[in-house]
Amino acid sequence: MTERIFNFSAGPATLPLAVLEEAQQEFLNYKGSGMSVIEMSHRSKEYEAINAGTESLIKELLGLDDDYRVLFLQGGASTQFAMIPMNFLGQDQKADYILTGSWAEKAQKEAAKLGQTHIAATTKEGNYVRIPQPEEIHRSENSAYIHITSNNTIFGTQWHSFPEFGNIPLIADMSSDILSKPFDASKFALIYAGAQKNLGPSGVTVVIIRQDMIEQGNKNIPTMLRYETHSKNNSLYNTPPSFSVYMVGLVAKWIKNQGGLAAIAKHNEEKAALIYDAIDNSGGFYTGHAEKDSRSLMNITFRLPNEELEKEFNSEATRRGLNGLKGHRSVGGMRASIYNAMPREGCQALADFMREFQNQKG
Template structure:
């Protein structure tokens, strides 16, 4: 099999060891004679899988006991609607930090159900930075404050946790969860789609402080009420069982690698390799993101001569460096280097970038 380095923004690369284990267990999970895909979610086998996945995630993130860990379907997109229905009473205002595409998508959906106050926005510079917190215009009695900790398209990442100022702090952590330690106790809720750093598409995780549950609007659909999942151990209905199984294997893999702190050290090293290639290119490559807010997960860059884009991508693909085309809304290139991307992949990309710049520069 040809080895490739997959820089896709999501669904993204999974640890090779995890894929091999999935392959080995595909037809017979632990001697049960069943694939995880065909076993009852109410049976003891899947009960063990679910319990271990939750326990391992709690260990990795040091999740306090007064938080519920929920496994859901619908990705982060569905939760954009669930947030106001569960946490914002009719007529209330919610605060948002707008740092890019996913912030904007969430704002549009939340505004269907609540008043939205944009406390700060980086749209004035094409979403290339995190607005200084001292400039934020907050609502004193906001139902919650929301931010996206890592914008995959613009490559902008928060390097700190914002002050909540007495309101629940809610974070879309889809693209950098498990990539660095976070103090969960500072949040009212963290949510994330799994398909970037935790597993395959089709499963999402929500970590909700227990006191926020049970306050949903009376007309909230049962399947959009977080309490439905909390009261039933994530199994109000049939959960995304296979996705939870793979996510659980990823959690075990991260634990074996030394936990989240060890992943952070690796992620810093990986990102530095690619940023160094950009910064040393004498303008051949350009990263639009403010230096202090550069993402460790998603690295966008452009070529000074856009007419070379296709040649760059073709050369990369010939070297088995895949999925480097930038998002259609911004163009250029993007290297997504989540936890499962090995250092060797980042080095291979940097070597190719240096080679291409010398050849075409």
């Protein structure tokens, strides 16, 4: 284990070491079954228990009752960009999108291929340095739903309180901050998340959906693209990404064992503060991309005085086992992704390196 690095990649991302070790121990022979989860039938009693247990754990962590289902689908969040309007956008309606980054843009553009959309708010003009204020959000008159992206991995911004729109269904892409803090999940009609950032490995998309949304979904679209299909079959209509679902279950159990979402949020706030303090106390050597009241606790984006120093910073950090820090081309600079599984020690090591690098090059 001394060979492991601190992985700051935006995704697929680091997983809790305890989860990896548990999966390793069970990999060849899951609970005396004589086979690995990766080998067993998705119709077996063992796998059905994994599937049901994972759904139950996620609902428990979010405080949700039987008004909601948790579905385990494939195709990533990108497939949800199309699946949502296919199911819920009526011919005479508009879908409202609040644009806070690249993934929100992609969701809106995909929906626009399938029906009418309306941009209810956007902060694109400032290169997405902040989340819109409530007074900047303007709904359409006949809104089918309102879509937000809760955390923006590329730009390092995050919704710290969620807007409310009465009876209009609120839908959120929470791929990069799901289960990272307590929030009232019952405000949402549908939440979706690619697992590979904060829930588990790649290959499974978690969809948390209210029962009434399932019932009102469009019946005249392909079977595999209907939420009703997957709900009726407990996510087992076709062969699911079974090992990824199993891993999501282990991560959910790990979060519960840490003390649940309140404990995880405290952990995440303390981790992020270490790096943001290094930025804010650098005298301008490091410059954060996001405005302070919109800063993400999951993805910290920052620049150095010039690109040559940024290349040198990234190269030296990688040499020291601080990996995956290069920022997205839309922002440049550095990006430290510190999802739930990133230990405090990783953030401390990065903050210490940042100060050392500044002392040498500033």
